[in-house]
Amino acid sequence: MSQENVKTVDKERPVKRDEMSKWQWTWKEMKKNKTAYFMLAPFFILFIVFTVLPVFLSIILSLTDFNMLQVPGWEGLDNYTRLFLEDEIFMLAVQNTLIFALITGPVSYILSLLVAWFVNELPPKIRAVVTLIFYAPSISGQVYLIWKTLFSSDAYGWANATLMDLGLITDPILWFEDANYVMPLCIVVALWTSLGTAFLSFIAGFQTVDRSMYEAAAVDGIKNRWQELWYITLPTMRPQMMFGAVLAITNSFGFGSVVDALCGFPSVDYAAHTIMHHLNDYGGSRYEIGYSSAIAVVLFIIMFGSNILVKKALSKVGE
């Protein structure tokens, strides 16, 4: 249909949705709501330039041998074949990441939820203080480094000194440099710092629940607090839960810098080597941006996939 036709139609009578193509309809709607689009534009432009574009760029780069300094050459799917078929350490990293994510993700999520639920029951003033206490580890930046002191490899480190006092060991254990201890310790630290933004959003979520719904539910025959939580509280705060879940996933997959600070890079025998580390290893020390982009793409897909899974799981809440 030509443009002139549309114009004539416009003038003569109200347009029907099925008379024009999808694009034309969208364009028309956009013109109508141009103020809204105009106000949306600043964010949208920034979002595209700094988030969407890099994702596509990294997909393109993952098909090249870019090294940061020279003009990239086309490699096709070589990076991916190498990644999945030749790179043993990548497989180790995937394994570590999954262990890490499967433990810290759900545990920290459920922990946040439960703690938020308990904290919510407290009187408002006490609640504010307790909230701060639980939230503190994640706002105080590098505070996880106190674990480095606790589990210092020196004979004067707290854990070593205590164990030596008790006569359990004679030589200091190199906690963060011993493949046997690295992963469990990192998981503990991750859990400790995980009561972050998700926890806050849960607390906010609990506050938004309409009190009258509990009364109505009581009339409808809710028997105990667990049922109250499952049938009323949680379904009401589904948006907050989704938000918390996304955060938990990104955190558990992207938990890299803390491991670096505690165990050094790379961790001994790659014991706590996650996909994130593998990415940094190739991007940073080996200047193989193409290859590390491929890793990033894989990580992106894993995260994306788990997001969808979680979304599905959350829709089951309250059913």
Add this chain to the structure above:
Amino acid sequence: MKRTLFQRVVCLFLSVIVILGSFAITSSAGEYKGAESTSSTLEEMKDLIGTDSYSTYFASALKSLNKELQATLGEKEINITEFVTNNGDVCLTGNLGNLKDSAGGPLVDRESFESYWESFDDDKYGASSVYLTTINSDDKASNATWRFTISADEVGFYNLYIEYYNCKTDESSVSAIQRKLLLDGKVPFSEVSSITFDKTWTYKSNTDSSSDTYYKVDETIVSKADYDKASKYSVSYEQDDKSYRKIVVEYRFEDGQYKRVKHTYTIGQDINGNSMAPLAQESSQWNTYICSDKSGYNEGYFNFFLSEGTHTISLEAEREPMVIRAIRFVPVEVDTLESDGKANSTELQVGSDGKYHFSETNSFEQYKAALGDNYNKKANGGKIVTLQAEFPDAISDSSVAASNDNTSVATYPISASAQLFNIIGETGYDSLGQWAAYNFQVTETGMYKISMRFMQDALQGMFICRSIKIAGGKDYVYGYNGSAVAPYVEATQARFNYSKEWQSEYVGYYDAQGKHHDFEFFFEAGQDYTIYLECALGDLKTYIQRVETSLSNLNEAYLQILQYTGSDPDENQNYKFHEKLPDVLVTLLNEAQNLTETADALEKLCGTNGSHIATLDTVARILYLMGKDNGKEIAANLSSLKTYLGTLGTWINDSKQGTLKLDSITLAPKAKANSDNLPKATANFFESLWFEICSFIYSFFTNYEHMGLKKLPTEDDSAVNVWIAMGRDQSNIWRSMIDSEGGFTDQYGKAVALKLVTASTLLPSILSGKGPDVYLGLGAADVINYAIRDAVLGVSGNDPHLTNVQNAVFKDFEQTVKGNNLLDPADDNFSPAAMKTLTIYSPDNAKGATGGVSNHPDNTDVTYGIPMTMGFAMMFYRMDVLAELNQEVPETWDQLLEILPVFQANNMDIGVSYISALDFMMYQMGGNMWKYTDSSIYESKYAGAKIDLDSDIALEAFEFVCRLYTDYSFPVTYDTANRFRTGEMPIVIGDYASIYNTLVVYATDISGLWEFSSLPGSHEKSVYRSEDGTIIYKSETLKAEDAKAQGLTLISEGEYNYNSLAGVAATVILKGCEKDVNRLQAAWDFVKWQTSASVQATYGNRIVALIGPAAKYETANLKAIDDLSWTANEKAAIKNQMAHLDAIVNYPGSYIYSRYMKFAFLDAYNDGAEPHDAMMSYIDAINAEIERKRKEFGLDTIPKGEDAPLKDAE
């Protein structure tokens, strides 16, 4: 250290075994060639540790003095004229003008001595002066000796006066002159084992009014009428957009003429209006040194006892050259000596010139009495003179510098938009003996009081002292020969109390009742005076000394407990301290008592109880608890005790740090010296608020990029862009060195745009093509990483990516690296090891890509930068601990391991990081990280194609290092500074500059007790080639006939190897610069200039001057080390290690081996894996990565299981 009989027997037994053992082993090892030892011998260490303190020396000397002699003493000065010398080739006698060096050339710049020459009085001082350098031609500390005789009637106590000239060499050197004083061949008491002669620094030497900071004198002749009318002396200050100036106008009658003399001192400003730091210059002049205690603990001057007979006095050089023209012993009036060595003369001394000489041994009452009627002159008509403290006329140290303080709007000058210099003493003016001096005159004769506007917010609840010394005068002269002294003893302890606010008050002293008395000084009109404000301890010294004694007793007690229980005692075990270590318990209780008393006394002295004093109580409490040990307390609190010992050390440091910010000094006639005439201490609330608001608003408009720029950067394309990723101070120093007179731009006529960036910006900037031309301080691994990706340019003149014309720019590369004498290794500018890390084989070059190889057609290796800094590990050791355990400083690993049992019997450890040990041990044993690097055997295209960690040598080295940690229990993780300080770790190996810099500020309580020397050496393997061509290593060299019998030919004989591994950061030229050859030439000129010896030395010294002694710079230039501020011994040690350096070359994939070596080590350490197997299990992974990486760059690879072909095979 006190020991029980049992311990002594055990120690004796052990030491006998060890000594016998070491004999056995060293004799079997035979004589070894190698590093010349620069470490102290056991005897030297014992001498040093065992010297008496001054108080002991004085007490014993006093006893030996015959009481009857006293009355006849104190008549005659002893002038020493007879010079003898131990090493005549450098310490030269004779008239200064004839001073020659060993080659016959003039030793000192004669012109700088001309002024001295005319005033030199042969009759009085003898015809000879002595020029004393630091290092003589044997590379030993030079020394000079004088001989003199004391007759029977001259026996007694003397003060020592030395007249010296601080001779400036080419560049002002920041370190003070230090000498070791020996009487009759030995150090009489420990305080003079290192005496410091002040240098004088000034900002006045620059008279060029076109530069930022200058000093100018204008003289005009005026009529008598004008002269009579004018005020004879006035000081004023001006500040505008361009500069901040002090203007002094004086009227003089000289040579029959009336003159008006105008002095202008200027501090320049940058385009933002911020003051620019002026550069202090050393000013050479004659000074009189009176031997006294710089640490401030012993009051007054040292009294030397001279017995009848012939004596010698020697000065041994430690730092900096000096000229000595006279050494005098001035008698002390003995009947005034008290038993603690203080002298109290009863009368003022009237010198041979008939003038009164004020001396700091007088009391204020004596001063008053000497002045007589003059004391009542209140100088009613005198003007109030205000001196802004930021304009010192002379300073003792280049670090005593003006700075900005915007905390109070009452400070002059002040600007809300810019940082103007308005105070002195923010930093760098806090160590004992440092001073700032101010010249002034008064307009009417009489008594004056001095007030100061200051802030003392450093020492909470306590006070800081300054000694007020004065020089000058006509009828009343201050000090000996006009040298600066405090006119009376009270003036040596002007007290500045703590407050968070600025304070303004008449300075004075506190009497025994705690009452404040203002100082009063007598000044004559029209006379030039100089007032010196010298950092002192005042009354605090007794208390600090007490805490220091406590600390050293406690350290000993701690070590004793440690030797008994180990570092981690079991709380449940009953150690029976009462039976085993009763002395230790007594010490703990005594010191607890001592600390409590000290805290109480300090509280009384200061009138308040600040947190600083409370620290002592806290420590005392835990000591008390441990001392009353009920069986568990010592065990439970041992590690806290260690922490508290650290706290006490810090307490002592803090108390000695006399940080005092000073805004102005005001001299007011006594008649006018009331509180109205004090400068305002603080501004009122509204003034301050308005100022804060203005500053806040201005902070949005300040362009911090323009900090320190004199003019806006022009869009000048020809300027060389230089990026630097260091601190702001460092970049400011480079900027000023480039822009200043005689700097790079001046010398080469080429502009340089220096930009301070963060290191992470370099990579993206290259990617986007906006990178710099030159980058300072790129790590060697990155240099190679960038080089193999064509991002940096080769500087060796054979970069295949450059044209012949471009390569020709680098024609003097070899001279730059190796000095003018290419064949003489002693003339090298840079260590070959350092160059190795920046050099890599270029495949394109081998193919003859552009063939642009100007001077070395066969050289396929390209060098990609010039080293700027170079760090390497050295060995630090505690001399006192080694001396006490009767151990020599180990020179080899065998010796080190022999000492180890002695250490471990005393619960002591050796600290070395396994990561560095793994590397250097392999190279010391003659191994190499990479295969096929020997270009005489393999073609260079194969160099680094495989890792050599699976070689016999590497595996043996690896196993040896693993055993150090598993079998010998070296700690893997440790706190270097703390354990070294407590003596738990008497030997520590690590990067020399960073450990030195930490210890020099953190562990001042053990200063003088430690040294550093080269790494212990290992015996290399002897290399043989068997008949079938395989290489065989033998731990010991075989006898020639044995070798022949086995069919082996010797390739290289093993000897002791002391190598340390160099870590290099380089100055590089980045790609993009080559497009314009002129620009490339300018960039190369800059690189050469920046890495040259003189520039590196100047930079190293300036950074120390600015930041302090803990900012020692690890220059890579071998020649620059000579001019940096290390002591003669330190310099010798560093140079020795620099001669024994190796480095791991960075081949493609070099990032991979270190992680796998670490994994292998940790497998062996954590899981008890066999080191050999642990290492071997990673070899394939390493080689696979290297092969992959080499393929990426199109380099030749060697498949698994194969070896590179031998060169001669082709």
